[in-house]
Amino acid sequence: MGALTDKYCIVGVGETPHMRPSNRTTFSMACEAVKKAMADAGLEPREIDGMTSYQAGDSTSSSHVATALGIRLNYSLDIVGGGSSTEALVAHAIGLLEAGYCKVIVIFRSMNGRSGRRMGGQAPSGPVPPVRAEGDAQFYMHWGWTSPAQWFGMSAMRYLRDTGTTTKAFAEVAVAHRYHASLNPKAIMRTPITIEDHQRSRWVVKPFRLLDCCLETDVAAALIVTSRERAYDLRQPPVFIMGGTARTMAPNSAWNYSRPEIHYVAGNYGRNRLFGMAGISHKDIDLISCYDAFTFTTLIQLEAYGFCGKGEAGEFVKGGRLQIDHELPCNLSGGHLSEGYTHGISMVIENVRQLRHRVDDACPGWAEGKHTYDRAAGCRQVKHARIAACLGWGTETTSSSLILRGISA
Amino acid sequence: MPGPIDYSKITIVPDFDTAEWWAGTKQHKYLVRQCKACGHKWFPPFPACNKCTSMELTWYETAGRGVIHSYVVVTQPILSAFVEAVPYVVALIELDDCHEADGSLVRVAGVLLNDEAEVAIGLPVTVVFEHTPDPNIVIPRWRISGTAEDTWKFTE
Numbered sequence: 001m002g003a004l005t006d007k008y009c010i011v012g013v014g015e016t017p018h019m020r021p022s023n024r025t026t027f028s029m030a031c032e033a034v035k036k037a038m039a040d041a042g043l044e045p046r047e048i049d050g051m052t053s054y055q056a057g058d059s060t061s062s063s064h065v066a067t068a069l070g071i072r073l074n075y076s077l078d079i080v081g082g083g084s085s086t087e088a089l090v091a092h093a094i095g096l097l098e099a100g101y102c103k104v105i106v107i108f109r110s111m112n113g114r115s116g117r118r119m120g121g122q123a124p125s126g127p128v129p130p131v132r133a134e135g136d137a138q139f140y141m142h143w144g145w146t147s148p149a150q151w152f153g154m155s156a157m158r159y160l161r162d163t164g165t166t167t168k169a170f171a172e173v174a175v176a177h178r179y180h181a182s183l184n185p186k187a188i189m190r191t192p193i194t195i196e197d198h199q200r201s202r203w204v205v206k207p208f209r210l211l212d213c214c215l216e217t218d219v220a221a222a223l224i225v226t227s228r229e230r231a232y233d234l235r236q237p238p239v240f241i242m243g244g245t246a247r248t249m250a251p252n253s254a255w256n257y258s259r260p261e262i263h264y265v266a267g268n269y270g271r272n273r274l275f276g277m278a279g280i281s282h283k284d285i286d287l288i289s290c291y292d293a294f295t296f297t298t299l300i301q302l303e304a305y306g307f308c309g310k311g312e313a314g315e316f317v318k319g320g321r322l323q324i325d326h327e328l329p330c331n332l333s334g335g336h337l338s339e340g341y342t343h344g345i346s347m348v349i350e351n352v353r354q355l356r357h358r359v360d361d362a363c364p365g366w367a368e369g370k371h372t373y374d375r376a377a378g379c380r381q382v383k384h385a386r387i388a389a390c391l392g393w394g395t396e397t398t399s400s401s402l403i404l405r406g407i408s409a
Numbered sequence: 410m411p412g413p414i415d416y417s418k419i420t421i422v423p424d425f426d427t428a429e430w431w432a433g434t435k436q437h438k439y440l441v442r443q444c445k446a447c448g449h450k451w452f453p454p455f456p457a458c459n460k461c462t463s464m465e466l467t468w469y470e471t472a473g474r475g476v477i478h479s480y481v482v483v484t485q486p487i488l489s490a491f492v493e494a495v496p497y498v499v500a501l502i503e504l505d506d507c508h509e510a511d512g513s514l515v516r517v518a519g520v521l522l523n524d525e526a527e528v529a530i531g532l533p534v535t536v537v538f539e540h541t542p543d544p545n546i547v548i549p550r551w552r553i554s555g556t557a558e559d560t561w562k563f564t565e
């Protein structure tokens with residue numbers, strides 16, 4: 001167990017609806033998400049003194065949001081980044097709290113990921129108009145290789161070749177996450193799908209079909225981190241941070257794709273740090289979030305973090321293992337594939353709600369932790385959810401993670 | 410063969426780290442970065458040697474040949490320059506003459522001149538230089554240049 005295990009908690013979460021399009025500014029959406037997270041925690045603006053966010057030059061700043069909401073900060077920072085940022089900013093928050101820079105920290109992501117700067121790389125209306133290719137883009141652009149689906153597809157293709165896995169394994173991930181979305185009133189895509197639906201969906205970039213790809217979304221989401229002592233006084237059951245990694249990298253041969261195995265991703269180098277700091281093993285994990293920018297990114301991280309052996313993820317996910325009430329429920333909100341795309345923060349938020357036993361589903365008593373566990377009636381609370389792993393993904397070579405613990409199982 | 414790429418819709422802006430590389434393609438040379446101190450080779454041309462941190466660098470002229478390590482087939486264009494080109498294959502190419510004793514190697518990417526039907530992991534490729542409306546910018550493409558025993562092809 002690490003020296004900081006259980007010392008800090010996630011105490012508030014909130015988000016706007018998942019919209020396509022929002023017809024709003026990222027500034028407005030960020031204010032709504034932060035306000036909802038404060039209300040969820042039972043915190044007043046005057047009690048918040050730290051705020052951080054992550055973005056890709058497509059959002060608003062912490063100091064701007066704080067000013068709008070009447071929050072006076074002792075610390076703010078806005079970093080560049082995507083899917084490895086939420087877990088990394090939680091680690092960063094722990095450092096700040098530990099050092100005394102501030103006492104209660106909000107972390108948010110606000111993006112018009114569909115109507116503004118699209119995460120899939122296209123412009124809002126379609127293919128990007130004439131562009132200047134600067135920096136690394138000088139190469140990626142003339143290579144015709146400019147979107148996350150195209151980049152990760154390269155690693156996925158080699159993975160299929162090296163392991164004999166087929167795209168039916170991708171389908172298992174899509175089906176599981178969609179099933180969970182069908183139990184989530186907030187999700188964009190709620191109609192359950194089958195393996196065959198996945199296999200019939202159109203190609204985006206081979207080996208990825210449409211149903212391998214996440215949903216570009218306009219959304220903001222926020223969470224609040226503070227000390228255990230402070231957490232006990234707040235509105236929600238605290239969720240303890242047991243351990244984590246913050247942008248752990250894979251050894252780099254100058255460039256991602258010149259590494260010996262391009263699908264041996266960064267989580268492989270983070271897993272011992274993660275489980276070591278949390279002081280638990282895989283069998284203690286009740287549910288996970290596993291970054292699903294694409295079905296493949298979920299699949300490969302199951303191996304990287306040691307939930308199954310190398311090359312075995314395809315077998316591992318067969319028969320619905322990632323679905324609720326099965327062995328390793330994954331992305332219970334529907335994830336980025338089916339709920340909506342937030343660059344990772346919504347997956348951590350869902351795990352927090354699961355660990356509180358207060359998942360916002362169709363159960364009338366969810367806010368008091370009263371769940372029926374009746375999936376046909378729309379309950380998506382995992383029974384006896386006590387420990388969750390959050391497995392973020394930046395690229396093949398960058399990963400962040402968290403292990404969280406609840407108290408009310 | 411894939412459709413044409415409209416290079417007028419990508420304005421390449423060479424910089425401190427890349428200008429000499431573009432000068433190389435103009436002369437139909439496929440260059441990779443090389444460390445003067447330890448001989449290590451890499452690409453893209455990052456500004457320091459990641460084996461010894463030297464910033465005393467030169468260029469190594471490769472033979473412009475390699476093997477397809479992986480590939481994707483782009484069916485949905487992202488940049489308007491590629492709207493007429495889809496479906497096209499982006500190959501990740503392991504260069505033949507950049508292997509080092511400790512196992513390090515150099516891969517580059519590029520758009521194949523061949524169609525999806527012809528592509529497979531393991532096939533050899535050779536560089537072909539394609540001229541653009543900008544006389545200073547010459548773009549390397551790749552063509553399948555032979556057969557191989559151990560190949561693998563994506564099947565749907």
Ligand SMILES: [Zn+2]
Nearest residue numbers: 444447458461
């Ligand atoms: Zn060197």
